[in-house]
Amino acid sequence: MTAAKRNVLMLLIPLVGAFGLSACAGQAPGADRGAKGISPAPAVPGEGPVVIDPGHGGEDTGAVAAGSSESHLVLAVALKLRKALAAQAPGLPVVLTRESDVFVPLKGRMEMANRVGARLFISIHANSGQRLAARGFETYLLSAEATDSEAHRVALAENSVLEREGMAAQDPLFETLLSLASAEQLRQSEELAGAVHLSLAQSLGTENRGVKQAPFYVLARAQMPSVLVEIGFITNKAERDLLFADAYQEKLAQALATSILEFNSRHAAHPQAGDKSRP
Numbered sequence: 001m002t003a004a005k006r007n008v009l010m011l012l013i014p015l016v017g018a019f020g021l022s023a024c025a026g027q028a029p030g031a032d033r034g035a036k037g038i039s040p041a042p043a044v045p046g047e048g049p050v051v052i053d054p055g056h057g058g059e060d061t062g063a064v065a066a067g068s069s070e071s072h073l074v075l076a077v078a079l080k081l082r083k084a085l086a087a088q089a090p091g092l093p094v095v096l097t098r099e100s101d102v103f104v105p106l107k108g109r110m111e112m113a114n115r116v117g118a119r120l121f122i123s124i125h126a127n128s129g130q131r132l133a134a135r136g137f138e139t140y141l142l143s144a145e146a147t148d149s150e151a152h153r154v155a156l157a158e159n160s161v162l163e164r165e166g167m168a169a170q171d172p173l174f175e176t177l178l179s180l181a182s183a184e185q186l187r188q189s190e191e192l193a194g195a196v197h198l199s200l201a202q203s204l205g206t207e208n209r210g211v212k213q214a215p216f217y218v219l220a221r222a223q224m225p226s227v228l229v230e231i232g233f234i235t236n237k238a239e240r241d242l243l244f245a246d247a248y249q250e251k252l253a254q255a256l257a258t259s260i261l262e263f264n265s266r267h268a269a270h271p272q273a274g275d276k277s278r279p
């Protein structure tokens, strides 16, 4: 059995425990709000937009430290990333799962990306640590089995909003995971994670915590290469000051844009005419 197939199978059991607990009726307020303005799905999956997913939003602030919230930080970085992509590859379609401080359910984010036939999906988050000295960035792939206890803790923190969202009791998560996650999609996600992580490592000059795997709900059911980036720790005073500085956010956005365009130039079926990153 290939590692990729094993990953898909391993998704099943822990996801039941991680995601099956919060069943109750009703749709969360603001559901699908982030889908406004999305153009109709293209005919061919994978030729649609780059989908950038700023984590959290609205009542879900994500991690908070010294009055600063993750949701505001990652939205600022996502907007700068969109701008950087537009400057370097004007013909490349880009969509954000949210463009303002609104709540978007986790499930709706990947549904949106699948609906528009996204060519890749990148979810942007910031970390918080029990150890205030913890710092650095890390890039994640979806897997049922976390790389280590720290990766498991990060996934639990990022998934915790599910309880607020009221997951449907009969969520077809497990069937769709089996039917949709192909070995090729997982392989390309690994490649995208490698590209993103290398670019951040070359640009940021902070601690490199590595490429890891963990059961992030937002990445489940992806039909395209998809990764989640933790750009730094807002619980670390020095790193928090950096993360909320305009220049550092710009650096982050440029590094992410470089890796996205590099990956896209290798995989796009129809390269964009305006992609200045292409030779």
Ligand SMILES: [Zn+2]
Pocket (backbone or CB within 6 Å): 055, 056, 062, 063, 070, 124, 125, 126, 158
């Ligand atoms: Zn987060």
